[in-house]
Amino acid sequence: xxxxxxxxxxxxxxxxxxxxxxxxxxxxxxxxxxxxxxxxxxxxxxxxxxxxxxxxxxxxxxxxxxxxxxxxxxxxxxxxxxxxxxxxxxxxxxxxxxxxxxxxxxxxxxxxxxxxxxxxxxxxxxxxxxxxxxxxxxxxxxxxxxxxxxxxxxxxxxxxxxxxxxxxxxxxxxxxxxxxxxxxxxxxxxxxxxxxxxxxxxxxxxxxxxxxxxxxxxxxxxxxxxxxxxxxxxxxxxxxxxxxxxxxxxxxxxxxxxxxxxxxxxxxxxxxxxxxxxxxxxxxxxxxxxxxxxxxxxxxxxxxxxxxxxxxxxxxxxxxxxxxxxxxxxxxxxxxxxxxxxxxxxxxxxxxxxxxxxxxxxxxxxxxxxxxxxxxxxxxxxxxxxxxxxxxxxxxxxxxxxxxxxxxxxxxxxxxxxxxxxxxxxxxxxxxxxx
DNA sequence: TAAACGTGGAC
DNA sequence: TGTCCAAGTTT
Numbered sequence: 001x002x003x004x005x006x007x008x009x010x011x012x013x014x015x016x017x018x019x020x021x022x023x024x025x026x027x028x029x030x031x032x033x034x035x036x037x038x039x040x041x042x043x044x045x046x047x048x049x050x051x052x053x054x055x056x057x058x059x060x061x062x063x064x065x066x067x068x069x070x071x072x073x074x075x076x077x078x079x080x081x082x083x084x085x086x087x088x089x090x091x092x093x094x095x096x097x098x099x100x101x102x103x104x105x106x107x108x109x110x111x112x113x114x115x116x117x118x119x120x121x122x123x124x125x126x127x128x129x130x131x132x133x134x135x136x137x138x139x140x141x142x143x144x145x146x147x148x149x150x151x152x153x154x155x156x157x158x159x160x161x162x163x164x165x166x167x168x169x170x171x172x173x174x175x176x177x178x179x180x181x182x183x184x185x186x187x188x189x190x191x192x193x194x195x196x197x198x199x200x201x202x203x204x205x206x207x208x209x210x211x212x213x214x215x216x217x218x219x220x221x222x223x224x225x226x227x228x229x230x231x232x233x234x235x236x237x238x239x240x241x242x243x244x245x246x247x248x249x250x251x252x253x254x255x256x257x258x259x260x261x262x263x264x265x266x267x268x269x270x271x272x273x274x275x276x277x278x279x280x281x282x283x284x285x286x287x288x289x290x291x292x293x294x295x296x297x298x299x300x301x302x303x304x305x306x307x308x309x310x311x312x313x314x315x316x317x318x319x320x321x322x323x324x325x326x327x328x329x330x331x332x333x334x335x336x337x338x339x340x341x342x343x344x345x346x347x348x349x350x351x352x353x354x355x356x357x358x359x360x361x362x363x364x365x366x367x368x369x370x371x372x373x374x375x376x377x378x379x380x381x382x383x384x385x386x387x388x389x390x391x392x393x394x395x396x397x398x399x400x401x402x403x404x405x406x407x408x409x410x411x412x413x414x415x416x417x418x419x420x421x422x423x424x425x426x427x428x429x430x431x432x433x434x435x
Numbered sequence: 436t437a438a439a440c441g442t443g444g445a446c
Numbered sequence: 447t448g449t450c451c452a453a454g455t456t457t
Contacts, residue, residue, distance in 0.1 A: 087453040091444065095453080128441025131456075165455045185453045204436090232453055241451080272438090274449085300440065347441065348451090400442060 054253045055220045055227065061249035062230030065237065067092075070099055075225065077151035077176040078109050081139075084171045085132050085163060092236065098127055110149055113140040121303060121397035128400075130302055135163025153177050174224035182215035183228050184208075187235025192218075193266035194239060197255040202266040276351045280322040281309030281402065282359040283409060284334060288389055290409070292396065293329070293382035305388075305396040307405065308381070309354075318355035326359065330385070331378035333362040340408065345401040356405050 066072070069092075071083040082102060087095045102123050106112040112120070117137055124133035139161040143151060152158055159169035170183035182188070189202045192211045200207045219227050238248050245257050256262045284291040284307075292305045310325040312318055319336045326334045338358030345352040377385050388396065393406050 084453060085455095089441080089452055089454060091442095091452050094443075126442070128443090129454085131440070132454090135455080163455065167454055171453070183453080186451085187453065229453095236453080270437095271450090302440090345441090346443080346448095349439080351448095 050253065051218065052220075054250060055218065055223075057249045057253075058230045058234065059220075059223065059226055062226060062233055066229065066233055067237075070096060070103070072229075075176055077172060079103070080176040081151065081164075081168075081172050082136070084168050084175075085136055086127065088132065088168075089129060090127060094127070098123070109140050109143055109151065112137065113144045113149075117303065118397065122395065125304075125397045125403065126400055130304060130397075132163055134297070134303065135161075138162040139164065151176070153179075155179060155181060171228065174219070174228045176225075178222065178224050180216075180219050180221060180224050182212060182219055183232075184212055184215050185232060185235075187232040187239070188215055188228075190241075190266050191231055191235045191239045191250075194243070194256045194262050195250060195254045197259065197261070197265065198267070199265075200267055201269040203269045207267070272349045274347075274349060274351055276353070278312040278318070278353050278355075279309060280312055280318050280325060280355045280357065281307045281405065282322045282326050282334065282336075282357045283307055283340065283405070284326070284332065284359045284361065286361075286387060289387035290390075290393060291330070291332075291377075292386055292388050292393065292398075293377075293379060294384040294386075295381070296383055301399045303397075304402075305386070305398050306402045310381075312355070319357070322355070322357045322359070329379065329381040331375070334359040335362045340405065343401050343404055352401065354401055354405075 069083070071079040083095065083099055086098055086102070105119075105123055106115060115137065117134065120133050120137045121130060124130060142161060143149060147157070155169055155173045158164060158172050159166070164172070167183050167185050170181040173179035173181045174183060189211055192198065192214050193202050193207070196210075196214055198207045198210055202208065202211060215231070218231075234248070234250070238244050243262050245251055245254070245262060248254070251257055254262065256265045291308070293308055294305050295301050295303060297303050308326050308329040309322060310329070312321040316324070322336065323334055326332050336357050337360045340356035340358055343354040343356060345354060379385060386392070390410050398406060
């Protein structure tokens with residue numbers, strides 16, 4: 001006897017044909033108005049009676065397949081918090097490495113709150129999105145000042161901490177304190193949008209609200225910690241961009257899988273266009289010491305140290321650009337003394353080609369030392385400057401591209417013209433392929 | 436709402 | 447080589 005069939009309606013937006021398919025979930029019905037959230041409700045609603053089965057299947061899977069992660073030992077609020085922020089837009093393996101090192105350096109909230117921002121940023125160097133590190137420090141100090149040094153349990157208080165948005169607040173509240181709240185990250189968006197066949201861009205309304213409502217509804221009472229982690233773990237290990245439906249514990253509950261369209265979920269948003277940027281930077285050495293400056297707190301690479309530089313303007317050579325930029329940012333008149341090569345750096349929205357130069361002071365005081373230099377810089381793009389020794393340079397937080405350049409300076413001792421050398425394998429190109 | 440905010444890995 | 451993207455938040 002054939003299984004009862006369920007009719008899926010034509011999507012008014014995509015005009016996708018309605019289709020008849022064996023009913024995967026007896027009782028699964030079109031329920032346009034059943035979801036009380038704002039925005040367009042989901043078209044399909046599993047009946048209440050299926051939710052416990054889904055939850056149990058997920059929890060059983062998680063119990064077996066969860067990865068061993070350093071913050072999954074004791075689930076202290078501090079560890080949960082730091083791990084959640086570190087993992088934002090960051091791959092798991094890197095996040096774990098940084099987390100372990102961080103906890104050795106800042107073992108608790110009090111130690112973190114007492115730290116200098118420079119040291120916090122140095123621990124964060126290479127992770128990117130440095131406002132996360134500055135926000136973490138500010139939040140630690142707020143917890144000391146306003147919460148007696150105890151991480152707050154109240155979701156509203158958690159959400160009020162700097163750098164804690166809706167996702168992170170839900171994650172901390174549920175994972176550290178077992179609060180019945182969802183945490184919707186890209187993993188959960190993927191899982192929910194596939195199970196419930198959300199057919200509009202997941203980052204925008206109405207899909208975002210629909211997904212949030214579903215994510216909340218799926219959280220089992222008293223098991224928010226395991227459930228929310230399981231949702232994310234499933235998204236990370238099974239329900240990936242290319243899903244492994246054969247090994248998915250929720251296959252029996254997944255509408256888009258039964259429709260055979262799981263590869264069309266989630267619906268992506270707009271793409272950002274990548275802009276090529278030609279830039280220069282210059283290393284000004286006076287004996288052992290090297291000139292670096294600290295960027296403003298706002299904007300890209302906030303409060304990190306860098307070598308001065310900037311964009312190459314239209315019709316300008318990189319050599320001309322670095323001389324001009326150095327004058328504009330420091331007041332120093334410089335000459336190009338060496339080519340240090342090219343660093344290519346990929347971004348979300350930029351593709352940076354950074355031309356690196358060794359510089360000499362042109363005038364005045366060409367033979368002054370860092371201590372006696374008569375003309376201090378006039379900073380226009382920075383808040384501080386420093387003539388740093390190699391060891392001091394090592395201790396400053398720098399953007400990844402500038403760190404590569406800094407490292408290259410000391411791996412080729414005695415070199416002044418770097419055009420023919422390769423400092424560390426693959427880190428700098430020799431510039432002969434310049435555009 | 437959209438743009439800014441980093442970086443390195445995967446394909 | 448180019449594109450996408452990995453446990454998002456702020457402005």
